[in-house]
C-alpha cells in the first residue's frame with residue numbers, strides 16, 4: 321500500500337500570484353518609458369520559481385530577461401523564444417562561452433578577459449555575438465573600471481566582433497532617493513560610456529526606476545519590485561503583493577503563567593496562554609532570527625511568534641484568538657504580513673526573505689498560470 325499526502329491539506333503552502341507579477345511589470349514598464357523594463361529572474365525568480373514567472377511574463381511583452389548564472393539561463397532557454405534576450409549578469413566562467421553562444425545567450429562582459437574570450441568565440445563562429453558591457457561606477461563589484469574602459473576606448477576594434485546590445489551600470493543605493501551617490505554614479509556612467517561608440521543604456525534596478533528621470537535609460541532591470549517588495553522604503557509600497565506563505569496549526573497547548581516555550585526556553589508566559597504549534601520553520605525559509613520577533617496572521621488578527629523558530633515548526637501565541645484550531649491556517653508572509661515587514665523583524669532585507677523560500681518545502685501554488 322502506498323500512502324500519498326493529502327493534496328487538499330498540505331502542511332504549508334507558498335502561493336505566488338503571477339497576475340500580480342504581471343501587473344507589477346506593466347507598472348514598472350510604464351514608469352520606464354520611453355525606455356522599457358526587462359525582468360530580473362535570477363536565483364529562481366527570487367525563490368518564487370523562474371519557469372512559471374517567465375511563462376507568465378512572456379504573455380506580457382517582456383523581451384529581456386536577466387539571470388545571474390549560465391545554468392539559470394540554460395534552464396530558461398527552452399521556455400523563451402529565440403528573439404527574447406536572456407542575459408547572464410555574473411560574467412561567464414572561462415570555458416563557458418561556447419555553450420552560451422550556442423544557446424544564443426547574452427553575457428554581461430565585466431572585464432577585459434571576458435571581452436577577449438567572447439570576441440574569440442565570435443570570430444571562431446564567424447558571427448557577431450550579442451553582449452552587454454558593464455561599467456562599474458562605484459559598486460566595485462563587477463564591471464569595467466575606469467582604466468579598463470579607457471583601454472577599450474583607445475582601441476575599440478575588438479568590440480566590432482561583437483554586437484553590443486547595451487552598456488549598463490548598477491546603482492549602489494537606489495532605494496535611498498536622496499543619496500547623492502545616485503546622481504554621481506549616473507554622471508560617471510554617461511561620462512564613461514561617452515568614450516565608447518553609442519550603445520543603448522541600462523541603469524535602473526527596481527528602486528532606480530522610482531528615481532524618475534535621474535536613472536532613466538533604454539532598459540530598466542527590475543527584480544524585487546516584480547515580486548512585490550517595496551522599491552520605495554519609507555513610503556507606501558506601490559507594488560501589488562505577490563507572495564503568501566501559510567502553514568497549518570498542528571497542535572494547541574494551554575500553558576500556565578511562568579512556563580516556557582521552545583528550545584532554550586527563550587520565551588516565558590506572563591499569563592496563562594494558548595500556544596499553537598505551526599508547520600513551518602527555518603528549513604522552510606522562515607528565518608531563525610524571527611524567534612520571538614516574527615508575527616503571523618490568523619483569523620484577521622496579528623499573532624506573535626513566541627520562542628525559538630525550530631527547523632520545521634514555529635510556536636505562536638493564540639491566547640486571544642478563539643478561532644485557533646488544529647488545521648487552521650496561519651499566514652506567515654503575505655498581504656497582511658508583507659515580506660518587507662518580515663525582513664525588518666529578522667534584521668535582513670526582503671530579498672533574503674524571498675530567496676530563502678527557493679529551497680523550502682512548501683507546496684507551491686501559482687495563481688494566474690497559463
Ligand SMILES: *Cc1c(COP(=O)(O)O)cnc(C)c1O
Nearest residue numbers: 360490525526541542543544545
Ligand atoms: C539583481 C540585480 C538587479 C535587480 O535588482 P532589484 O533591486 O531586485 O530590482 C538589477 N541589476 C543587477 C546588476 C542586479 O544584480
